Amino acid sequence: MNKNIILAGVGGQGILTLAAVIDHAAMQSGLQIKQAEVHGMSQRGGAVQSHLRISDQNIYSDLIPLGKADLIVSLEPLEALRYLPYLSENGVIITATEPVKNIPDYPEEADILNKIKSSGHKYLLVDAGKIARLAGNPKTENVVMVGVLSDFVGIEKAQFEKSLKEMFSAKGEKIVALNLKAFNLGYEHAQQ
């Protein structure tokens, strides 16, 4: 078992929480993890990414080699395109479709989606914002994406739910229920 995942987004979107849930679930499943993230200056509204590697064997590099990622999971469509050179030949792109337009030269949304569709990779476009609002809070977008990707990483769905419960328990039952709902709606979306 060996999964290389690039998590992408814009600073402030909650990539580190997204990564933390996968980390927790992988660790509880007895797997090895390495997860490199971005702190400091780039976090201020810039492009951020995290290299997440899960394996049942020793992992040496904190960085995924080019062409070796199994998955790109992005919270923003333009950011999904940024890391394409990392994707392996059979790699999959999963991206939320709502754009974050904080740069003057942001391309046409249709062009971005076309580039994803014509990349030759399997892809999954997710209106995570809509699903998050359906779950009850637009801020659960990242947890919706955990639900979407959970089926692709080789960790049991029940383990993800357990991890979410543990991680959010300090914030009270309501928050746990909200996140579980967001997760499950994401999961169901991926099943369709």
Added chain:
Amino acid sequence: MNKELVLGAEAIAVAAIDEGISGVYAYPGTPSTEITEYIQKSPDARKNNVHSTWSTNEKTAYEAALGMSYAGKRSLVCMKHVGLNVAADAFINSAITGVNGGLVVVVADDPSMHSSQNEQDTRFYGKFAYLPLFEPSNQQGTYDCVRFAFNFSEQVKLPVLLRITTRLSHSRAAVERKAQTSQNMLNPETDKKKWILLPAIARQRYAGLLNKQDDLVAFSEKSPYNFVVNGKGKKGIIAFGIAYNYVMEIIQEFALEIPVLKISQYPLPKQLIKTFHDQYDTILVAEEGYPVYEELLRGYFDNQKISGRLDGTLPRTGELSPDIIAKALGVKIPQKQQEAEVPGRPPRLCDGCSHRDLFEALNAALSENESKHVFSDIGCYTLGALPPYNAINTCVDMGASVTMAKGAADAGLRPAVAVIGDSTFTHSGITGLLDAVNDHSPVTIIISDNDTTAMTGGQDSAGTGKFFKICNGIGVEEEHIRSIVPLKKNLEENVRILKEEFAYNGVSVILANRECVQTAARKKRKSKNNE
């Protein structure tokens, strides 16, 4: 299972707590900040009364850590690479005094300059000070190294350096903790000859430090952190620190069977290196940072066996990666032809940030001036260099805005304006302001005070609530310490005040105070969660 998923930086913190430190001293700086933050939040550290509040700068941090060591207890001091420049006076001299309680100096380098002004390599400082240095490559190794380093420091009676880089500092993996050691008892140093660096004593101490060097090399020869991974063929790799990860990744991926000598403890184990070197026809030297040891091994007469950053086999600058190592070893990872023409998304000032309103006012106040030179400094407000503001002309080192404005004013530049953050001002700006006061230099120093050390994630700032008193106390006239609140609705008034002080032929300070929007939002969330 006593495993914790932690950042490399946090692995240092966990190890230091487990090894019985009595205090950590630090000024925030990417990529070192998370070490101290972890200790501040640790219940274990709180229970054991471990000191962990922030220091005003790296020099005060270093000296406090040295004082704790003098008192017989173990201390940790952490900083980013350029922070060691600030602490260098204390650092170099502490190699001459030596230590009493164990002292571990963590320096986090930032190759590729993700959040820095240069990519200097702390291993140079290790050589410079004649001190032992550890350079672990993974999170568990970091934990083990730190625990080892405290004991080693007490054994050799020297401060011990631990060098990490951004990638290790900011990458998570599981770390297994081992049994905790209790803190040292208070046991202050009684040997005055050790600590009073009068020339006659310093000469003896320095000779003693040089005499220890052979022993330090002998320790490196036997170190568990320096070892050979066997292989076949005529080519060998010497991999230093985190470069080992990338080398092993590619060797494993492509089943290359190239022998590797891993180095994580310095000074270099000379015999181990020589034996390895003599066995192979060519040696790739993979170092994260400057080609410090490639240069040494290559030598003045250019040893042709050696390849690395100096002959173009590896890039001369920047962080290494598995891809760079793969290329150097002549292997290619199959890839789809990908076109990735994606517009950049650089960092930016947050929406609603007080610096935005300040730069808007500053640009308006300077709009009629022919000469528009704004000396600035290191912090979020350095982003004022980018559009739409393009508001600053310099960013060199902590505190330089104040002193460069003073020097430019001495040269005749009018107006000479500086923009400095609150935390940077207390770090290194106060002494420069005193220079300006003593010379009656015509400068306008704007302290953009957002009540926090924002760039590194919102740590406490040493001068919060004290800026008027500090400036007035060192001699800035009360009527030329002006307070403004950088908000859109105050734009007109703020522009007027700035213009008035630009026109003043002496030292003015503008206190531009409004809380960081990130800190404010965090506080709000916290109070909501506590309801």
